Amino acid sequence: MxxxxxxxxxxxxxxxxxxxxxxxxxxxxxxxxxxxxxxxxxxxxxxxxxxxxxxxxxxxxxxxxxxxxxxxxxxxxxxxxxxxxxxxxxxxxxxxxxxxxxxxxxxxxxxxxxxxxxxxxxxxxxxxxxxxxxxxxxxxxxxxxxxxxxxxxxxxxxxxxxxxxxxxxxxxxxxxxxxxxxxxxxxxxLMPTVKQTNPLGPSQANPDVSSLANGKMLYLSTSAQCVSCHGKTGKGDGDQTTQFQKRPDGTKYEKVGLHDTWGLPVTPRDLTYGVFCGGREPIDLFRRISAGVKGTPMPAFGGKGLNDEQIWDLVNYIYYLGGEYPNAKP
Missing domain, CATH: 1.10.760 (Cytochrome Bc1 Complex; Chain D, domain 2)
Structure with a gap:
């Protein structure tokens, strides 16, 4: 040129x-x-x-x-x-x-x-x-x-x-x-290093409890911090949705709640619906947790806070919140 x-x-x-x-x-x-x-x-x-x-x-x-x-x-x-x-x-x-x-x-x-x-x-x-x-x-x-x-x-x-x-x-x-x-x-x-854990069987990350039970503990934990956005019951009503968030330049958005990279308000997924934007196959949910949702506040947990065994437990618990395994008690 x-x-x-x-x-x-x-x-x-x-x-x-x-x-x-x-x-x-x-x-x-x-x-x-x-x-x-x-x-x-x-x-x-x-x-x-x-x-x-x-x-x-x-x-x-x-x-x-x-x-x-x-x-x-x-x-x-x-x-x-x-x-x-x-x-x-x-x-x-x-x-x-x-x-x-x-x-x-x-x-x-x-x-x-x-x-x-x-x-x-x-x-x-x-x-x-x-x-x-x-x-x-x-x-x-x-x-x-x-x-x-x-x-x-x-x-x-x-x-x-x-x-x-x-x-x-x-x-x-x-x-x-x-x-x-x-x-x-x-x-x-992105491919998991281990197969999906049986939701009702022992957790690969914590064999003393079931996968669903460990998934629930991780979901409610301060390390994963799922509750801060998705709420304790998965309704998408966590504390972050009621607070003013900061823009990349340090100033605050005019509206409360989370915003994406485009500057648009974004509502955390209501997990109890069982409807997932990126697909509802197990591998889809695994990737959402491991790699995050690009351009949104949903972070990548893989290789940082959670290993693959823990991520599978979370996947199973998210299915539970969406109505799967109705007779289980995590």
């Missing part, structure tokens, strides 16, 4: 037929909720709760991958094919696998474009914000000096666009692309 980037420059040159087909499918099936740019502000977004996903941060909540790893192509395929239970995200079961795969690629394109644009904005903000220009102008003592300051500022911007910007674009683009390629590496799929 040798030419400077100006307004109106196309970021994708000669997009392939797969991307064009993905755009057409996206416009037909997804645009009403996720909008043209993937910002989640489509015409139907205002009536939906939770809000449609804003893809531009490159974050997908429900994945099979390890913490800090993006969603894999298989994860996106599953979300499109199965939908997200308890939300407005439908299951596109009538679409063929080829169409789903095409939509997956276009979704990844929207995410990568958003990440790259965000990265470029951050780079430009280092030296070229309105506040920096205003500060320089405040030191000018005459109208002529202000004109000179503005002219010099514009020249510095043009020099930045011609000399540094192309290399920055390439670096950020490669980094973002590599992170998505990495997500499809089988080594980054």
């Amino acid at each position: 040798t030419k400077s980037v100006i307004a109106g420059t196309k970021c994708i040159l000669n997009p392939n037929s797969n991307l064009i087909a993905g755009q057409q499918l996206y416009y037909y099936y997804c645009l009403k909720c996720h909008a043209v740019t993937g910002d989640g502000k489509g015409p139907q977004a205002s009536i939906l709760k939770p809000k449609p996903r804003d893809f531009r941060l490159g974050l997908i909540k429900y994945t099979s991958t390890k913490p800090n790893i993006k969603a894999s192509s298989k994860d996106l395929h599953k979300l499109l094919k199965s939908g997200i239970a308890g939300t407005g995200m439908p299951a596109f079961q009538l679409l063929g696998n080829h169409e789903i795969a095409t939509l997956v690629e276009y979704t990844k394109y929207l995410s990568m474009r958003g990440e790259i644009e965000r990265g470029l904005c951050i780079e430009a903000e280092i030296d070229f914000t309105q506040s920096l220009l205003d500060e320089e102008l405040s030191h000018a003592k005459s109208a002529q000096q202000k004109k000179e300051v503005q002219k010099e500022f514009q020249e510095e911007i043009q020099d930045f666009l011609k000399s540094d910007f192309p290399e920055i674009v390439q670096e950020i683009s490669l980094s973002v692309a590599e992170s998505w390629i990495k997500a499809d590496d089988p080594e980054n799929v």
Whole structure:
């Protein structure tokens, strides 16, 4: 890339037929909720709760991958094919696998474009914000000096666009692309090291009690802190839902309760419904606990506070809260 980037420059040159087909499918099936740019502000977004996903941060909540790893192509395929239970995200079961795969690629394109644009904005903000220009102008003592300051500022911007910007674009683009390629590496799929424990049998983590009993103890413990968000009975009414939480910059949100990375209010799952957004298979719940829910306050416990045996006990207890094993007494 040798030419400077100006307004109106196309970021994708000669997009392939797969991307064009993905755009057409996206416009037909997804645009009403996720909008043209993937910002989640489509015409139907205002009536939906939770809000449609804003893809531009490159974050997908429900994945099979390890913490800090993006969603894999298989994860996106599953979300499109199965939908997200308890939300407005439908299951596109009538679409063929080829169409789903095409939509997956276009979704990844929207995410990568958003990440790259965000990265470029951050780079430009280092030296070229309105506040920096205003500060320089405040030191000018005459109208002529202000004109000179503005002219010099514009020249510095043009020099930045011609000399540094192309290399920055390439670096950020490669980094973002590599992170998505990495997500499809089988080594980054989160798999438990032990099989699921029989809920009514002895716990693998604490053989003196049943798996359900140990799961209950872990759920109520201060180490796992499940109660702080999900509440003692799993109704999603923990203390954190009644407190003002802090933004990343240290200021507090105007509304009480938890918020996600997009700044939107998020309600902890009511576990007693037995409906789980990321799927209700045992491996789905294991991954939610082990890797957390990306982009939300739900943390990753795997490899930190809990081992795999303990996580399986928690999985079994969550099933119990959702109505499974009604005759058991943990």
